[in-house]
Amino acid sequence: MSKNEEISNLEKKLKADLDKFETAKIKCGIIGRSGVGKSSLINAIVGEHIAEVGEVETTMEVGKPIAHRGLNFYDLPGCSTINFPKERYLEEFQISNFDCVILVTSDRFYEDDLYLIDELLKIKMPVFAVRTKIDFSIDRALRRNISEEETYTTILNNLKDNLKGYRLNGIYLTSADYPQEYDLSQLLDDIYSSLGKIKQQRFVADINITSQKILAKKKELANKIVGIHAGLSAVNGINPIPGLDIGVDISLLTRMGFHVRDIYCLGEAQQDFISALIDKKNAKVLAAKAVQFGTKYLGKEAVILLLKKAGAGIAVKSASKYFPFVGMAISSTVGFFLTSSIGKDMIKDAEAIATENYNALKSIKINRQ
Numbered sequence: 001m002s003k004n005e006e007i008s009n010l011e012k013k014l015k016a017d018l019d020k021f022e023t024a025k026i027k028c029g030i031i032g033r034s035g036v037g038k039s040s041l042i043n044a045i046v047g048e049h050i051a052e053v054g055e056v057e058t059t060m061e062v063g064k065p066i067a068h069r070g071l072n073f074y075d076l077p078g079c080s081t082i083n084f085p086k087e088r089y090l091e092e093f094q095i096s097n098f099d100c101v102i103l104v105t106s107d108r109f110y111e112d113d114l115y116l117i118d119e120l121l122k123i124k125m126p127v128f129a130v131r132t133k134i135d136f137s138i139d140r141a142l143r144r145n146i147s148e149e150e151t152y153t154t155i156l157n158n159l160k161d162n163l164k165g166y167r168l169n170g171i172y173l174t175s176a177d178y179p180q181e182y183d184l185s186q187l188l189d190d191i192y193s194s195l196g197k198i199k200q201q202r203f204v205a206d207i208n209i210t211s212q213k214i215l216a217k218k219k220e221l222a223n224k225i226v227g228i229h230a231g232l233s234a235v236n237g238i239n240p241i242p243g244l245d246i247g248v249d250i251s252l253l254t255r256m257g258f259h260v261r262d263i264y265c266l267g268e269a270q271q272d273f274i275s276a277l278i279d280k281k282n283a284k285v286l287a288a289k290a291v292q293f294g295t296k297y298l299g300k301e302a303v304i305l306l307l308k309k310a311g312a313g314i315a316v317k318s319a320s321k322y323f324p325f326v327g328m329a330i331s332s333t334v335g336f337f338l339t340s341s342i343g344k345d346m347i348k349d350a351e352a353i354a355t356e357n358y359n360a361l362k363s364i365k366i367n368r369q
């Protein structure tokens, strides 16, 4: 293979990889009676207020998901509240197209829920059973001098009994007010494991940071996305940088920045969601840091500035060892080096803010006690 062919094949592959990541869709059914906390659960999963909480009845419209980028939720009424025979439930809501189903209750699962679980398992659908509002139950028991651990264990054991004999993917106790506590992050880990490789990437990018483990997965993904952009930047350097004897595709760099920002949940809406939960002073500081990330990395002028800075101290040879998968022909180019080194800075900055966000959310429960 000639060098040109090698590069053209690589470009195709990188473009295809990025396209798959950007366009992947995950369809997740959320089933439960009105008021059990479905909308709140959706919001806690994505770390953004995308579903209306309270008052609003579940829609009966099929095919209209509540979407957060590629992560699509289908908010569906429980089996007991539908006005057609329950035998038609799966067909009516086109459930076989879903990637997974989360069955939600705020107390226990009833006969109709169990019927649905059976039907879902028959079609090999991954099914996750969630018991919401665990914070309510714990607070209530604490007032009666029953410890948090005891309440948690009792409720979990009751649910295990309730769901005995059903081969579910898991049972989870969650609180929408404390997304970093209890079983939400385990639920996300398990949904992740049930997905194929491309959807796994999409899922990691689109979920809230509810544990250190998820943060680590996000870092791995961000590195991969930076690697792809650096490779693409090497094969299509188009905008000459004023004052530097090189060309780099600026829009590719800003696009990379938006991906890193989104993966680390630093968009305005996600920062607002965090602000609503943590103390106001801290919220302001963190929101300002997220805005700074945007100013530093997401505009054309800002990127040109970064390129000039990075270009001044070029050490091209060192780039290839960080991203061996793109091959020597590419990883030894200036475009690759500049893009990957700016990408690494983006990840470092985003990771630092995301960690502060995570710690702030983690501390609200401790402060309450």
Ligand SMILES: Nc1nc2c(ncn2[C@@H]2O[C@H](COP(=O)(O)OP(=O)(O)O)[C@@H](O)[C@H]2O)c(=O)[nH]1
Pocket (backbone or CB within 6 Å): 032, 033, 034, 035, 036, 037, 038, 039, 040, 041, 052, 053, 054, 055, 056, 058, 132, 133, 134, 135, 136, 174, 175, 176, 177
């Ligand atoms: N304390 C607490 N309240 C919750 C939780 N989840 C939902 N809620 C409250 O329960 C009510 C119904 O929640 P919503 O998400 O709209 O339920 P949906 O009808 O199933 O979508 C709202 O007032 C929520 O604030 C939770 O985990 N903890």
Ligand SMILES: [Mg+2]
Pocket (backbone or CB within 6 Å): 038, 039, 040, 051, 052, 053, 054, 056, 057, 058, 075
């Ligand atoms: Mg709702």
